[in-house]
Amino acid sequence: MNLSVIAVDKLREPYLRDGCARISVRLEPYMSVDVVEIKPQGLRAEATSMLSRIADASAVWALDREGELLDSLHVAQRLAGVERAGTRRLTLLIGGPEGLHPSAIARADLRWSLSPLTFLHEMARLIALEQLYRAVKINRGEPYHR
Numbered sequence: 397m398n399l400s401v402i403a404v405d406k407l408r409e410p411y412l413r414d415g416c417a418r419i420s421v422r423l424e425p426y427m428s429v430d431v432v433e434i435k436p437q438g439l440r441a442e443a444t445s446m447l448s449r450i451a452d453a454s455a456v457w458a459l460d461r462e463g464e465l466l467d468s469l470h471v472a473q474r475l476a477g478v479e480r481a482g483t484r485r486l487t488l489l490i491g492g493p494e495g496l497h498p499s500a501i502a503r504a505d506l507r508w509s510l511s512p513l514t515f516l517h518e519m520a521r522l523i524a525l526e527q528l529y530r531a532v533k534i535n536r537g538e539p540y541h542r
Contacts, residue, residue, distance in 0.1 A: 463507030
């Protein structure tokens with residue numbers, strides 16, 4: 397499977413860049429990871445840019461604070477469902493501080509809420525990547541690296 401992360405803005409904090417790089421390296425044996433960073437330009441323009449970059453036949457998960465709260469096991473089950481459907485690419489949409497435009501949310505097959513807590517939108521990328529790595533390990537019956 398291939399993973400595309402389409403996110404508004406770049407990661408400014410070194411600890412977040414480092415964390416995302418480390419998790420991406422761990423994910424690589426299981427799925428390729430491609431990150432596209434969209435310039436912050438207002439919700440509608442960001443959505444247009446994001447939507448134009450979604451590959452055909454891609455499953456799309458949008459991070460949305462109003463979305464489904466899933467524990468790690470349920471993320472693994474959802475990921476397994478994408479794979480069982482024969483979908484070769486999962487695209488993850490991550491908005492900026494204002495979230496995602498309704499048109500981006502409407503395109504999503506899953507609206508995923510990472511937490512009821514509020515945290516920096518930049519942290520969402522790290523948390524989502526880590527949860528996808530954990531999901532892959534759960535689905536393969538492999539121990540999770542701690």
